Amino acid sequence: MPELPEAETIRRQLEREVVGRTIQRLEVHVARAAREQGSPAALRRLVVGRRIVGVGRRGKAVLLHLDDRGPVTLIIRLGMTGLLRLVSAGHPPERGVCATLELDDARAIQFVDQRQFGSLTARPGHDPERMPEFAHYGPEPLSEELTPEYLKEALGRRRAGLETVLMDQRVIAGIGKIYADEICFRAGLRPGRAARRLTGPMRERLLQAIREVLAEAIAARGSSARDETFRDLHGRPGSFQQRLYVYQRAGEPCLVCGTPIRRTPMPGGRGMHWCPKCQQ
DNA sequence: AGTTGGACCTGACTGC
């Protein structure tokens, strides 16, 4: 599932490849991909003919900033299985391709999304903070806005478990299942521990773990774990799956102490992976 | 307000 590191990997690659190009055509192969916009035609009207002037990211979403005048942003939400692929024009839309953005240089960006949880939405302006999608989003985890004081405030009133809170985009934007598991491990904290029961030193460890894990995962161009379909813009897998300590490792020995990794359900039935010896 | 559970989706896997 594409989370912040995967979205950032795609953002960096798009920035190198497509800034300056104009969107000549937009083919929507699966109408559901434009559901947030209302219709494929409405989406087409807003993006076709506009030039890509920058590529951004907010949380797990990739942002294509279009036009200097009459600014529009194409918000690409990857959902569970979404990815972008840069292909040559005329490349046939294979199974799973939901939309094709044809550029003016005989190339195209394909939006591939098996499970169709992702979406494409165009909004006026370039500032994500003014878009309804991100109105409730918490700070970017790698920005200076994420401070020990903020964490104390944000975790302090939450009765829920730490992992649940880490995955709440209102608290911090961009963390999903894989990195929530890994951050908890790196911080030495059990994912089920009540968020508001963290001490000051624990929050310090948590903050450091968030920054380290996400930065390392970006450097590794994301994770393509066991049942992860993630591929970057050029179709290559990431490599962070080789450095996962707990995610999807239930029953296997902890890489630090050898204790079998445990999997326990969190509210909603999803599993948290953790080491009973390394995590308090 | 915070929390929980279900719905949306499809492919991979499991068990009979």
Next chain:
DNA sequence: TGCAGTCAGGTCCAAC
């Protein structure tokens, strides 16, 4: 071999 059931978990929504 086939087929029903289960799991995966990002995000939104309804209900407690």
